[in-house]
Amino acid sequence: MHRPAIAPAQAELFKHAFRRHAAGVCVVVVHDDAGPVGATMTSVASVSADPAVVSFSAASSSRLALALADGAEVSVYVLSAAQRPVATALAKPGPDAYAADLGWETRTDGRLALAGAASQLHGRVVTRVPAGASVLALMEVDEVVVGDPDVRPLVHHDRDYWELAQPVTASRLR
Numbered sequence: 001m002h003r004p005a006i007a008p009a010q011a012e013l014f015k016h017a018f019r020r021h022a023a024g025v026c027v028v029v030v031h032d033d034a035g036p037v038g039a040t041m042t043s044v045a046s047v048s049a050d051p052a053v054v055s056f057s058a059a060s061s062s063r064l065a066l067a068l069a070d071g072a073e074v075s076v077y078v079l080s081a082a083q084r085p086v087a088t089a090l091a092k093p094g095p096d097a098y099a100a101d102l103g104w105e106t107r108t109d110g111r112l113a114l115a116g117a118a119s120q121l122h123g124r125v126v127t128r129v130p131a132g133a134s135v136l137a138l139m140e141v142d143e144v145v146v147g148d149p150d151v152r153p154l155v156h157h158d159r160d161y162w163e164l165a166q167p168v169t170a171s172r173l174r
Contacts, residue, residue, distance in 0.1 A: 022157040027077045027090045028056055030067040031111055036098055037067040040090040042156045044076055052141035054121060057134045065135045072125045074139050075111055078118040080151035081163035086114065087154060113145075118153055120145040 029038035103115035
């Protein structure tokens with residue numbers, strides 16, 4: 001069922017509302033024959049633990065979205081606060097986006113590893129769904145690499161990167 005687009009003023013309010021939403025920062029990379037194609041994003045979300053599935057969205061016209069064919073090999077890197085340079089490099093990817101001095105290494109299986117990442121999820125695209133000017137992708141995870149438990153996450157809020165200071169309470173939610 002097709003619904004009309006919201007008014008331009010409402011669209012701006014919608015964007016403004018999500019600027020107030022703090023979100024973890026990830027880099028999503030498609031391992032393409034021509035080389036890696038990636039982007040910094042905050043739309044990554046856990047969908048299912050069994051099987052392990054994550055979702056993320058990208059602008060339909062982006063190089064990343066165009067590389068997201070069903071079955072495409074993809075990696076999601078959850079960035080630590082120390083990796084702001086990685087987030088910045090992949091926000092507008094250029095020739096140095098995957099430079100070794102940012103922590104990138106090519107593994108023997110051809111996938112990229114990112115030193116210092118809070119975690120890394122590797123897998124394949126299983127579904128693509130058009131969603132307005134974006135595409136929503138589902139990735140089935142076949143490998144999880146968890147980094148140092150003491151690193152603080154990189155967080156995006158109101159068009160800037162932040163580091164968490166400390167938990168609100170001393171105990172973890174269970």
